[in-house]
Amino acid sequence: MDNMLDLIKQRRSIRQYKKQIPGDSEIEKILEAARWAPSGLNNQPWRFLVIKDKEKKDKLANFTKYGEIITDTPGVIIICMDIADSYNRDKDLMSIGACIQNICLQAHSMGLGTCWLGEILNRKEDVHKYLNLDKDLELMAVVALGFSNENITKGCRKSLRQLLIK
Numbered sequence: 001m002d003n004m005l006d007l008i009k010q011r012r013s014i015r016q017y018k019k020q021i022p023g024d025s026e027i028e029k030i031l032e033a034a035r036w037a038p039s040g041l042n043n044q045p046w047r048f049l050v051i052k053d054k055e056k057k058d059k060l061a062n063f064t065k066y067g068e069i070i071t072d073t074p075g076v077i078i079i080c081m082d083i084a085d086s087y088n089r090d091k092d093l094m095s096i097g098a099c100i101q102n103i104c105l106q107a108h109s110m111g112l113g114t115c116w117l118g119e120i121l122n123r124k125e126d127v128h129k130y131l132n133l134d135k136d137l138e139l140m141a142v143v144a145l146g147f148s149n150e151n152i153t154k155g156c157r158k159s160l161r162q163l164l165i166k
């Protein structure tokens with residue numbers, strides 16, 4: 001897909017996946033896009049953990065009401081903020097958002113589906129304990145990753161007119 005706007009518009013959150021596991025080189029390419037996101041002061045506060053182990057991944061599903069997406073997907077990317085590398089919480093959160101969007105768009109450009117899972121943050125301390133994360137790491141999101149098993153759907157958005165401030 002050459003056109004950036006088409007890529008952005010055609011990306012959808014995918015909640016049903018095929019069994020096929022994305023290859024390590026594909027995941028690496030997606031993390032490469034993540035790594036190149038912009039950040040305030042270029043402090044790059046993001047850290048990543050990839051989970052493909054079925055048992056470990058499936059247990060993670062217990063921490064969100066959207067757990068079925070996690071059990072269905074062959075892999076997840078955990079995105080954390082390194083508090084030790086944070087200089088301004090607002091800006092670091094925005095940077096992490098840009099990083100996650102890069103993940104979703106890069107995956108989509110490679111024919112892979114993603115679903116950005118945020119509801120799991122309601123239990124971020126429990127997930128932190130479960131994953132045995134370093135004390136400086138704060139959970140920001142879980143992104144489901146795999147080959148889509150859904151029909152292509154058209155998204156919907158507010159019109160530009162509704163969004164422009166008069």
Ligand SMILES: Cc1cc2nc3c(=O)[nH]c(=O)nc-3n(C[C@H](O)[C@H](O)[C@H](O)COP(=O)(O)O)c2cc1C
Pocket residue numbers: 011012013014015066069115116117118119120155156
């Ligand atoms: C910060 C954030 C948190 C989200 N959390 C969830 C979630 O917990 N579960 C889920 O199924 N989708 C989640 N989504 C996906 C949104 O529901 C989805 O992006 C939105 O409905 C628009 O649909 P689209 O991504 O297909 O265009 C989240 C998206 C964002 C950006």
